[in-house]
Amino acid sequence: MDIRPATPSDAEGMKTVHDEIFAAGLRKAPGDIRQVMASYIDETDRIGCFVAVDDDGRIMGFQSLRYARTGNPYGVAEGWGIIGTHVSPHAARKGVGSGLFRATLDAAKTFGLAKIDASIGADNALGQAYYEAMGFRTYRTPEGLVCKMFEVSA
Template identity: 45%
Template sequence: MMITTRQATANDADQMSEILSPILASWKSDRPSDAGHILRYYIEHPDSIKCTIAEDETGKVFGFQSLIIATDNKPYDVPNGWGIIGTYVRLDATRCGIGKHLFASSQEAAKQAGLKRIDATIGQTNETGLAYYEAMGFRTYRTSDTSVSKIYEMDAA
């Protein structure tokens, strides 16, 4: 299987929703995952730096990664000017290198945007997510009862 990455478009929202819905269900999360939410919160987010999808040669989307810049409208307690990243990969396609492809694209976008740090806030019980970000070079800088916040230092890249 050949995986390529590109900027997500409105046409990808349905497939992205098909990825996010079962992930959120597995977390027992009631966060929205419909295509309209995907469009607003990931593809067309006002603070977006880049929303990348990973697809195969047939156009099937296997994962997506959102990189936004923290502003006053940010979803987490992250300092303004940092990047905030979120990664979602089909549950049946984890550990296939898709996340590595996605992060390479986001890392380049972060560099072009002049980011110095990227935050990934992951649920305490999301062992796959915690391992993924650690493998990409993120390190824990803060924890709460429900989450672990990891930082990626661009200068160290």
Template identity: 35%
Template sequence: MHIRRAVPADAEELSNLLNEIILAGGTTALETPLSAAEFADWFIDGEFPVVCHVAEHDRLLVGFQSLSSYGDPPKGYADIATFARMNPKFPGVGRALFPATRAAAEELGLEFINATIRADNVSGLAYYTKMGFEPYDRLIQVPLLDGTPVDRIKKRFRVSAPRHPT
């Protein structure tokens, strides 16, 4: 598996990958499919993306991981999102992507990476725990588009020791 930075030309394939996950339901807070242009704006080159990496296997994009400043996170934080292709499935995509994301966060001087995961996303919760994220907050009964309340669990990963001015 090859890890590299995402480029705008990846948006079509990545939006298809993401839309399949959105339409399957149950693992992402995203509920409305994105066009390729919307995907590029949200994850690659819009106002809020910080960095986005893709995982490639035999020229097929099998997943992506992004850091974003959407939603005005606290200073020193960025939000992470991780998605892996459902069909065909490739084990280990998230594990393969995280070192590149972590290195980018270190280069940017981030203190924490935040993950906000639906409480019913068992695999997502397990993944972020394996990567070293620790729970620190919970958003209670956030409604889905159909009104179904689902908690969101907030976990964070300490990137590096806090930097203090000298």
């Protein structure tokens, strides 16, 4: 498996990951190329976005990290990072999530973040367990969400 920064040529594979998550009943909507480009590749507050690619060149998952500005849609404190993780159900339990987080954590440290937020659906037990395994801890629970925080150390 190769973990590397996402590029525009990865958008179709990232959309496919969203589609696979949707087909498994773990996402509310299928993928959309424009949304992938806007939210992950061309995101203006992007700190990093990484893809996990298998030996055949297939994207197994991706993780994004953006800078939280005042008034962000997640209610995250300004100056924190906002993380999002998307792993194909076909790639579960293969080290994709932990590999992606290592790359994202390096980017967070380079950028100088102190904290990272993961806002997870309250009904997403897999997502909550993943972030707990990565060292995130619950710090608030707005309606419908469980928000977990990771303290970045140098």
